[in-house]
Amino acid sequence: MQPYDHNVIMQKPLSELIADELKRKIWNEEIQFGERLLETELAESYDVSRSTIREALKILESEELVVSQARKGTYVADFTDQDVNEMIELRTLIESHAFMQAMTRLESEHTKKLEEIVGKMKEKADENDWNGLFDLDMQFHSYVVGLCGNSRIIKIYDSLQVQIRTFLMHLDRYYSSPQSFYAEHKQLLEALVSNDVHTVNGRVREHIEYVETKLLGQKNDIKFKEV
Template identity: 25%
Template sequence: MLSAGLPEGAMPKLERPGPLRERVYEALLELITTRALRPGQHLVESELAQHLGVSRQPVREALQRLNTDGWVDLRPAQGAFVHEPTEEEADQLLTVRTLLEAEAARLAAAHADADGVAELEKLCSRGEAAVGGAEVEKVVEANAAFHARVMALAGNTVLAELARQVDRRVRWYYTPVARQRGAQSWIEHRELIAAVKAGDEQGAAAVMRKHTEHTRRSYHERERG
């Protein structure tokens, strides 16, 4: 048997390419989030297939999943179009995000142990360091990691799944204006950690609500500029 006390990482993990549709999905998502495929653009299956070096089949399946996730609009007998974000929808997304994140913070405050808090503090330090340097990418990534960790501490996989989708779309809308909020954001993160540490459910939820509302406001302010 292989189970004879072998450490988990001992096996080379042999790189399985995974289902092709998944890779196509990720590839297209990357192209959309990076604006290489622009909102409103008509996505022709055969072109994408040829461009990616695969058949139409995986492309179709990827497009359908992108459709259910709200990234593309799939008009019958006409094909896929990259979704065009509207002001209203962005606002709705941010509202939902606030809701989900606040609940996650509350649950995290209720369940988190010392280890979890330590994890958050480490991520927070990393984020603050990234703010020091001017690498926008790093900051955004650190921010996502922090929020994901809070969500994990909440221990509700259904909630986490919804938040994951919403967050990714929010980030899509929000990335162009992300550079604005830097240091302030991480101060609020520290406040959140304190509330979680104290097991203060109401406080944690309130802090997170305030936090996400701030990002929402900065989004709208950017719009006017």
Template identity: 30%
Template sequence: MPAAPTPRPPSLTERTIEAVRDGIRNGTFVPGELYSVYQLADRLAVSRSPVREALLRLAETGMVTIEKNRGFRVVLPGARELAEIMAVRVALEVPAAAHAARRAGPQDREALEKEREAMQQAVLDGDEGTFLLHDQHLHGLLLNLAGNSRTIRIIANLRDATRLVGMSTIRTSRSLEEVYAEHLPILTAVEHSDAEAAARAMRRHLESTGKLLLRGAATENDDVDRLWEDYVG
């Protein structure tokens, strides 16, 4: 049996994208502030070409806007933008959960169980940061089971965009225990190879998260339920 190919190292553009995403997560890049392409290139010790390419790709996800000859800004998504983001997540993650239920083998279920246990421990410890990390890992495992690497990258970008609204709905709208509980029906369905139940549970989880995010970002002129119906359905 031929050996598996050696993974390709990330390109300069991909490294730049990840650096910007890390900066958004840790607060280095603040929504609305103007940042220089030249300074970012110098900071990462790369030429301006991969930085420009990275910013163009991030702009496609809505995470940044580019101002010609000036630089770029991180975009704080509003309720309408969040509705668009959640529409994409529902379209991709709901069928992915169904695929995961059909395809998961013993090793896959073991990996999912480890993430569940880590999330449960984070709930007991009251550790929001660790909980969110394993939440992301669990969603990544489900997406990976669906077998589409592009989907994983798209969802990672969209999750980063929603973080700008306030990191998460935890504390402000629901507890760690409540978020943890929303994941259990998804995992139970995967454990029993029940694709339809996995899809339903994932949709309920994303709808709960999405509507809370929309309410957190909505202005007095935004009708959250109407936005959800118009964009997600």
């Protein structure tokens, strides 16, 4: 690995930039669930001090993406069946409510922004770029939640971003193609614009529950642990 470029415009502290890159490696499955993260190796890889790596790992630990075990080290978190169930339930509760609230506040500028995100999703679908699609999925849902008008809901949802993105990395196996994933978001946008409460609620629940619930049936393949 090439030394980390210290000349990057420092919009974030170096530890945050490294934490972001480690997240990306986990989502790309370059780093596996349960894998040990060694401070010394990471410090050498990124050409930074161990204290910087320690700070980056603390960020990931606060986001529940890694766990530290006394006298054993730091590991990428394994997720249990209960973790999956709780995430699906919480997403369904938050997003079904937030989408319906956002629908009443949707203006032309918001629709234009969402159309732009969905348009980019089509490009990523055509490129067969699942990671790009999942990043845009997060943008789409976060933008809609941000329109709900409830600052506490928005704050809670923001705190879940890393965990939600981690679950998304496994969903490609449940779609027939990237185009079907893109089409689902196009339908979500159409439901929002329709101003039909029942359609919006149904689309959101189907999007979150129907596909993600399948994760539970495949937990051994993706290394989820039983509680």
